[in-house]
Amino acid sequence: MTAITIRLQGCRKAFADGTVAVHDLNLTVEGGETLAILGPSGCGKTTTLRLIAGLELPDVGQVFFGDQDVTRLPIERRDVGMVFQNYALFPNLDVAGNIVYGLKIRGVSVRERNTRCDELLELVGLQAHGQRSIHELSGGQRQRVALARALAPRPKVLLLDEPLAALDAQLRERLRSELDQLLRGLGITAVFVTHDQGEAMALGDRILVMEKGRVAQLASPREIYQQPANAFVAGFVGNLNAFPVIEHSVQGLKVCGGELPWHQANRPDTVYCRPEHLRVMDGEGHLHGHLLAQFFQGAQSRLLVDVGGSQPLLVDSSDNPLYAVGAPIALAIAPHMLFTLNA
Structure with missing residues (x-):
């Protein structure tokens, strides 16, 4: 049939x-x-x-x-x-x-x-x-x-x-x-x-x-x-991080905590990413803040990172290191993982 x-x-x-x-x-x-x-x-x-x-x-x-x-x-x-x-x-x-x-x-x-x-x-x-x-x-x-x-x-x-x-x-x-x-x-x-x-x-x-x-x-x-x-x-559908743009620069977008890579012609007011698209770095990164909390979830850990914005960033890390609350955290993101949204 x-x-x-x-x-x-x-x-x-x-x-x-x-x-x-x-x-x-x-x-x-x-x-x-x-x-x-x-x-x-x-x-x-x-x-x-x-x-x-x-x-x-x-x-x-x-x-x-x-x-x-x-x-x-x-x-x-x-x-x-x-x-x-x-x-x-x-x-x-x-x-x-x-x-x-x-x-x-x-x-x-x-x-x-x-x-x-x-x-x-x-x-x-x-x-x-x-x-x-x-x-x-x-x-x-x-x-x-x-x-x-x-x-x-x-x-x-x-x-x-x-x-x-x-x-x-x-x-x-x-x-x-x-x-x-x-x-x-x-x-x-x-x-x-x-x-x-x-x-x-x-x-x-x-x-x-x-x-x-x-x-x-x-x-x-x-x-x-x-x-x-x-x-x-x-x-x-899923979790979301929002980055209100403070200033547009030649290198990218200045936001709370640092500067995001952005090579597109449009100049948005806000950009977004998913928690798994942020990577914890050993040293330099696009964003810098400190750890508010960490939740072990088996295959990954969910980090709450304060970079000075109105809401902490959600970061899903598969490396599962154990950080102390208050520890400095550097985050990086690939440019193609950032996106904009319609209202």
């Missing part, structure tokens, strides 16, 4: 209290693509997912699956599979019963249901769990059952709403990798909502960052991180 393209054309959704959840959204999700929708609470990401699912109708605009206008079709006629944060499994049914439930109400024969169930149990790594009660499963196992149930009818589109949010950090990391392999193996068009930046970066072919019901940026994970479209995206 050819993976289907999803298209939202001029979709707007407001609620009874007058709140506009989504403003005139134009969005295309390519066939076979995994799109992550990322943003803070109340930004419209879940409403966008519900518009695709058919759980919400747009006040204005249209939703297409391929060439078919599905705007007025309810969810049960859109051929979508959904995975929810709270699993939404039936506690009175065993694992196999949950997986084939949708097939049973569609009138699929017992033989076909059993065959499909065996396929899905193997797909999600639960071959020995078909007869187990839902109460006997761990959180990660329940999420796999929910995913298998969503995939059972072979949907055109898979929609996931915060699929890993209820899991602990270690399990979430492992299932993130498994889900990535599964989606790529299936080649299905998938859209998932998350507030977890790492999850969006790891799973999304592209990321849609939303702000107040609008598209802040739609791009690959690498572009989102390295070439953020504006200050909101840069600040929401």
